[in-house]
Amino acid sequence: MDTWLLWGTPVVIGLQSLGTFLVTPMKLLSFLGTEDFFLLVMPAMVWCVDAALGLRMGLVLLTSASFNSLLKLTVGWPRPYWVSDQVTAYAYEAPSACRPDMRRTRWPCGDVWPPGCGAGVG
Numbered sequence: 001m002d003t004w005l006l007w008g009t010p011v012v013i014g015l016q017s018l019g020t021f022l023v024t025p026m027k028l029l030s031f032l033g034t035e036d037f038f039l040l041v042m043p044a045m046v047w048c049v050d051a052a053l054g055l056r057m058g059l060v061l062l063t064s065a066s067f068n069s070l071l072k073l074t075v076g077w078p079r080p081y082w083v084s085d086q087v088t089a090y091a092y093e094a095p096s097a098c099r100p101d102m103r104r105t106r107w108p109c110g111d112v113w114p115p116g117c118g119a120g121v122g
Helices: 002-017 020-031 035-049 051-075
Strands: none
Touching: 035 051
16 A cells, blocks of 8 residues: 555645636546536436446446446555645545434434534434
């Protein structure tokens, strides 16, 4: 893991030093890989284009989200802005247990809230 952090952190710092003109295109490209994008596009695919294609997109979404969560839990690498103060965090990602849909449930049991989520929030 240290090798990846030692190699990757200077790359991120170098990209961020080019200026803020890359922030908007990167946010747009990042949005294309989110569940929100799929939830906007999938109904249009199912209703307007092809139901089979929409269902395959749904399967891809579920598979990739499951694999992504499993990989994050298995590897557990920190974000670059956790390691270096020189890296600017342009997006915020809450820990998985603090997602808004998870806060509405009782985690892990009873009225115990995950650390950092705030008791009684949501």
